[in-house]
Amino acid sequence: MTGKTRFLIMGGYLGAGKTTLAVNLAKTLRNFHDKSVSMITNDQGDVLVDTEFSKDAGFDVREILGGCFCTNFDNFVSSARTLVSGKMDIIIAEAIGTSTNIMSSVVAPLRSLYPDEFSVAPYTVAVDCIRAMDILSGNKERTGDTVDLIPAHQIKEAELVILTKSDAVSPDTVKMIETEVKRIVPDAEIISTSSQDLRNVDRIVDIILSDRVSSRLPNPEDGKKFAFEKAKLGWYSGTYDIIPEDRVDMYALATDMMKGVAKEYGVDSIVHVKVIISCKESSAKMSLVREAMQVDGIYGSRFLSSPGKLVLNARVISPPKKLEKTMRSLISGIPEKYNAKLEKVSESCFSPKPESPSHFFFE
Secondary structure, rough: OOOEEEEEEEOOOOOOHHHHHHHHHHHHHHHHHOOOEEEEEOOOOOOOOOHHHHHHHHOOOEEOOOOOOOHHHHHHHHHHHHHHHOOOOOEEOOOOOOOOOOHHHHHHHHHHOOOOOOOEEEOOEEEHHHHHHHHOOOOOOOOOOOOHHHHHHHHHHEEEEEEEOOOOOOHHHHHHHHHHHHHHOOOOEEEEOOOOOOHHHHHHHHHHHHOOOOOOOOOOOOOOOHHHHHHOEEEEEEEEEEEOOOOOHHHHHHHHHHHHHHHHHHHHHHHEEEEEEEOOOOOEEEEEOOEEEEEEEEEOOOOEEOOOEEEEEEEEEEOHHHHHHHHHHHHHHHHHHEEEEEEEEEEEEOOOOOOOOOOOOOO
């Protein structure tokens, strides 16, 4: 690598596993290559499960909230410079899952305007193997609840495509996904991985540590074509202080929250639901994408026995008012069932804002 700070910008749809991948890459870079790594997270809302998860893993994190990196580009660069002042070798930045045109509005401006400060790695897009064939299929029936224009477009911009959750599908399915991705973006490198066995993480790390840089010419599309798809989503974020009066099983509580959302909405409407419960001694993070629920990480004991924090993020095909009512109903049942007090710190529920990039580079 050069003497500049290495910058990896990662896109990919909601629930593709970007944060888990970013943390696994950062741990490998720190633990096996002696590199200092920081992260920049991004969201439309005001509180991120991803930020808490990254902090629990021991990394310095900055947040860009209230809109995409592209809308807040100056704050994005300012956050990066703050991290650089802390002598960071590598910054991993994770864009909102509904972001489009990241190449033209973030990657290209960063590499063109700040070539003396940052070495920008090939733009990386995470693709969920479980959902990939459904997203990429040209033959499926599309309904008013279909949301696949955005993830399909995200792949078009990629220089490096990471197929996540490859352990959850057959090798033949991975090959089919690779074929479809190659059809969409023939010159992109494709690497399959899994958070369960960390397969090929070393190959991705090698790219980060190399001198390879982003070079694709930006070819942006009109963001208006994605606005209708974004407007279908309800976007809930809530943070609560949780004070246990007895031991609270964090795994059971998180599972109950996921099952509650699944029961209310059904598989096709659930885009991504995340919950993290943490205190000084322990933490647990779980996520739900369609019908697939998984444990993303447990640190320390699964039981909460001292005051902590509960953070919920839900991205569901739903009117915001209905989603807010659903989440409040689920949360209201926690104190009695788990013998714990809850104090609301913050809460918001809305549909994502249209993107208004401050920089837009064309081919």
